[in-house]
Amino acid sequence: MSDWNAMNDETFRVEVRTFFDNEFPQQYKFLPRRMRWQECRDWYQKLSKKGWLAPNWPREHGGMGLSPTKLLIYFEETERAGVGRMPDQGITMVGPTLIRFGNDAQRAFFLPKILAGEAIWCQGYSEPNAGSDLASLRTEAMLDGDDYVINGSKIWTSMAHDATHIYVLARSDKQAKKKQEGISFLLVDMKTPGITLRTIRNIAGHEEFCQVFFDNVRTPKKNLVGELHKGWTIAKGLLGFERLNIGSPRRPLQALEKLEALAKARGLLADAAFAERLTQLKLDLADLGSLYGRYVDRARRGEALGQDVSMLKVWSMDTYQRLSELLIEAAGEYGAIDGEVAMGDAHIDVLSPFYNSRPGTIYGGSNEIQRNILAKYVLNLPS
Amino acid sequence: MTMTTNKDNSHGAMLAQSVGDFVKRGADLPRVRALTQTHAEFDRAQWRQLAELGWLGVLAPESCGGLGLGLAEAAIVAEGLGRALTPEPYTAVAVLAARALEHSADTPLRDELLGGLASGECVPVVACHEQADDIAARRVATTAAPFEGGFRVNGNKQFVIGAAAADGYIVSAQTGAELQLLWVPRDAAGCNTGLIALADGRSYGAVTFRDVVVPREQVLVSGKTARAALDRALDHAAAIASAELVGVMKCAHEMSLDYMKTRVQFGKAIGSFQVLQHRAVDLYIQQELADAVLREVVSQLDAAPDDNTRALLVSRAKSRCAEAALAITRAAIQFHGAIGFTEDCDVGLYVKRAMTLSAWLGNGRAHRVRYALLAAKTEREAA
Numbered sequence: 001m002s003d004w005n006a007m008n009d010e011t012f013r014v015e016v017r018t019f020f021d022n023e024f025p026q027q028y029k030f031l032p033r034r035m036r037w038q039e040c041r042d043w044y045q046k047l048s049k050k051g052w053l054a055p056n057w058p059r060e061h062g063g064m065g066l067s068p069t070k071l072l073i074y075f076e077e078t079e080r081a082g083v084g085r086m087p088d089q090g091i092t093m094v095g096p097t098l099i100r101f102g103n104d105a106q107r108a109f110f111l112p113k114i115l116a117g118e119a120i121w122c123q124g125y126s127e128p129n130a131g132s133d134l135a136s137l138r139t140e141a142m143l144d145g146d147d148y149v150i151n152g153s154k155i156w157t158s159m160a161h162d163a164t165h166i167y168v169l170a171r172s173d174k175q176a177k178k179k180q181e182g183i184s185f186l187l188v189d190m191k192t193p194g195i196t197l198r199t200i201r202n203i204a205g206h207e208e209f210c211q212v213f214f215d216n217v218r219t220p221k222k223n224l225v226g227e228l229h230k231g232w233t234i235a236k237g238l239l240g241f242e243r244l245n246i247g248s249p250r251r252p253l254q255a256l257e258k259l260e261a262l263a264k265a266r267g268l269l270a271d272a273a274f275a276e277r278l279t280q281l282k283l284d285l286a287d288l289g290s291l292y293g294r295y296v297d298r299a300r301r302g303e304a305l306g307q308d309v310s311m312l313k314v315w316s317m318d319t320y321q322r323l324s325e326l327l328i329e330a331a332g333e334y335g336a337i338d339g340e341v342a343m344g345d346a347h348i349d350v351l352s353p354f355y356n357s358r359p360g361t362i363y364g365g366s367n368e369i370q371r372n373i374l375a376k377y378v379l380n381l382p383s
Numbered sequence: 384m385t386m387t388t389n390k391d392n393s394h395g396a397m398l399a400q401s402v403g404d405f406v407k408r409g410a411d412l413p414r415v416r417a418l419t420q421t422h423a424e425f426d427r428a429q430w431r432q433l434a435e436l437g438w439l440g441v442l443a444p445e446s447c448g449g450l451g452l453g454l455a456e457a458a459i460v461a462e463g464l465g466r467a468l469t470p471e472p473y474t475a476v477a478v479l480a481a482r483a484l485e486h487s488a489d490t491p492l493r494d495e496l497l498g499g500l501a502s503g504e505c506v507p508v509v510a511c512h513e514q515a516d517d518i519a520a521r522r523v524a525t526t527a528a529p530f531e532g533g534f535r536v537n538g539n540k541q542f543v544i545g546a547a548a549a550d551g552y553i554v555s556a557q558t559g560a561e562l563q564l565l566w567v568p569r570d571a572a573g574c575n576t577g578l579i580a581l582a583d584g585r586s587y588g589a590v591t592f593r594d595v596v597v598p599r600e601q602v603l604v605s606g607k608t609a610r611a612a613l614d615r616a617l618d619h620a621a622a623i624a625s626a627e628l629v630g631v632m633k634c635a636h637e638m639s640l641d642y643m644k645t646r647v648q649f650g651k652a653i654g655s656f657q658v659l660q661h662r663a664v665d666l667y668i669q670q671e672l673a674d675a676v677l678r679e680v681v682s683q684l685d686a687a688p689d690d691n692t693r694a695l696l697v698s699r700a701k702s703r704c705a706e707a708a709l710a711i712t713r714a715a716i717q718f719h720g721a722i723g724f725t726e727d728c729d730v731g732l733y734v735k736r737a738m739t740l741s742a743w744l745g746n747g748r749a750h751r752v753r754y755a756l757l758a759a760k761t762e763r764e765a766a
Contacts, residue, residue, distance in 0.1 A: 126721065129647075131648060131720055131721060132648050132649075132653075132720070133648040133649045136648075136649075155721070156721040200725055200726075200727075201725065201726035201727070202724055202725060202726060203716070203723075203724050203725065203726060203728075203731040203734070205419060205726055209721075266515070325709075325713075328738065328742075329746060329747070329748050330748075331515070331742075332515035332516040332742065332745075332746055332748075332749060333512070333515045333516070333541070333542040333587075333742050333743065333745075333746075334515055334742070335738065335741075335742045335746060336581045336582055336583075336587070336738055336739040336742035336743065337579055337580070337581055337582070337587065338419075338580045338581055338582050339580065351582055351738075358713070358716050358724055359721070359724045361717060362716075362717065362720055362721055362723075362724065363721070366717070366720065368656075368658055368659070371658070
């Protein structure tokens with residue numbers, strides 16, 4: 001396998017661009033929503049065979065181990081080519097979490113399955129009454145023989161209807177003094193009897209998430225990650241990886257691509273006031289890339305990401321929303337139209353970045369919660 | 384609600400009462416939610432009801448069966464319909480078309496159209512925009528070429544709200560250097576109406592005219608008077624669209640405030656958190672600024688001393704109301720958390736209506752650009 005990091009940046013960029021342009025299926029380019037598993041399975045396998053599926057994983061576990069600069073190039077080319085978003089939680093969150101917190105048996109079993117597309121993951125965190133206040137979750141897991149028995153329900157579970165596995169935060173000790181104590185982190189096969197799904201449509205009309213119900217669902221003891229009742233630490237560690245992932249410039253880049261295309265089609269770049277606003281947003285994104293690089297380096301060195309990683313998520317999603325809002329504003333009357341709009345030679349879906357960016361300040365811990373976390377960090381407040 | 388009216392305050396009070404009753408029914412929400420599937424944005428029975436209430440004829444002269452009231456009264460109706468998310472094209476017909484006809488030449492056709500408009504039996508819609516960000520519809524490539532007995536019309540119109548319901552169009556066209564407004568029945572040979580789906584399930588008409596024969600008696604108004612009639616109608620309609628936006632934003636913000644009082648996280652209502660309180664208050668300030676500028680503008684417009692003053696007033700109102708409605712409805716998603724991002728939540732319906740109303744007849748940005756140009760012109764003239 002090549003050492004991508006030793007490669008000249010431009011050579012690497014050209015190689016990534018050529019591969020994405022030639023190999024990503026034409027009909028799914030610039031899809032206004034997340035890709036469903038049946039749509040992206042072939043592409044997933046293709047990336048996997050090439051060794052490009054997990055750009056963020058260390059090479060020893062089958063990833064590309066990319067440096068921050070190379071990882072940014074990889075993301076920029078992903079968005080430039082209109083490569084869709086796959087059910088990617090195994091790659092962005094579960095893999096890094098198992099590498100850091102799992103045991104050898106769990107890594108040996110699950111990492112190859114993620115790379116092979118045999119294990120597609122979803123996140124069993126939020127509950128109807130435990131959103132921002134995640135630690136008040138009520139789903140429980142009780143040891144019975146060699147299994148944990150799970151009862152309760154999870155909600156806003158993105159792409160659960162495409163997942164083969166779910167990682168679940170559940171209360172294993174109801175007597176614990178603090179609500180953060182007595183929570184365990186469990187891996188569960190979605191085929192286990194007792195799991196049922198209800199799909200939920202999002203504001204754009206897409207079936208993006210589900211409510212997942214657990215009725216006496218048994219998962220073997222070996223699927224406990226870390227120690228019993230100590231799952232909150234792992235949950236937070238995974239949230240760090242999630243914040244690093246959401247905090248990358250990748251999603252805002254999707255909106256920037258469209259905004260630049262629209263500005264060109266409508267001749268807005270000649271307008272100095274508009275050009276200044278566009279530039280401000282481009283620099284917001286460029287500087288995010290610089291800040292992001294620091295945390296990618298930390299992750300590569302195997303260090304804890306720290307609570308301050310929340311900064312990335314706040315700024316990335318905030319920038320994403322501002323880009324999507326300027327896109328609508330710059331579209332004038334076209335900004336009311338649903339789906340692709342023909343403007344000159346360009347065909348631009350003006351509203352999809354808006355819809356796609358809205359949950360970004362809600363999921364993975366709302367931006368309000370991230371700011372609370374950051375306030376404790378910045379002001380050195382007691383937790 | 385306080386209001387000043389042109390005639391006497393009892394009209395305003397009676398209207399406010401009947402509008403309040405209409406809004407309380409809440410009958411339009413299920414229909415609006417289904418619009419993306421049904422495309423039933425125009426319900427003839429509901430339209431007849433709006434006519435019977437006198438709302439369609441609120442501006443039309445009494446001699447044509449209207450109430451002959453002013454913009455302050457039209458704004459009361461529009462705010463209520465905005466609250467109720469009524470999809471029927473009230474502002475497009477009862478204000479834009481009514482005003483264009485009112486200032487047309489005194490012909491039997493004009494009286495017939497105004498009478499039909501007020502009684503709900505005829506739905507005339509103005510088709511005048513050809514390009515985006517052209518608030519006053521000055522770029523007119525559509526031509527009306529004279530021939531014996533009338534004119535042949537060729538051209539394309541865009542962003543025509545109400546086209547789904549239109550019985551015919553009030554079309555702007557150039558005959559040499561002279562602008563004319565002509566009446567073209569929807570089913571005239573060579574007139575073709577395409578519908579483009581909008582975010583809120585309503586549609587823009589894209590209307591094409593290919594050698595459409597318009598007899599001389601279907602000319603509504605020509606020359607400078609045509610320009611003046613169209614300018615005034617577009618300005619008044621933008622002001623009343625702002626009133627719809629005020630209704631949309633107030634209802635959305637009420638939903639947010641109610642939710643903040645009932646949703647419990649961390650053991651308390653989320654409305655007890657200062658960060659959300661401040662955000663809610665900032666948006667309330669925007670709502671009140673919007674309401675204040677709207678009331679001031681509609682009370683002054685009917686008697687505006689000149690075109691510049693009128694346009695400046697309208698651009699102030701539309702800019703503020705558009706931005707406030709977008710900010711408030713977008714924040715409503717955030718206040719509601721994940722549930723605000725679902726198709727089932729009413730918040731999304733308000734977000735989408737705010738988007739279409741703010742884009743139509745010039746978005747905030749377009750109105751600020753116009754304001755800057757007109758303010759500079761006013762200063763030059765004063766110097």
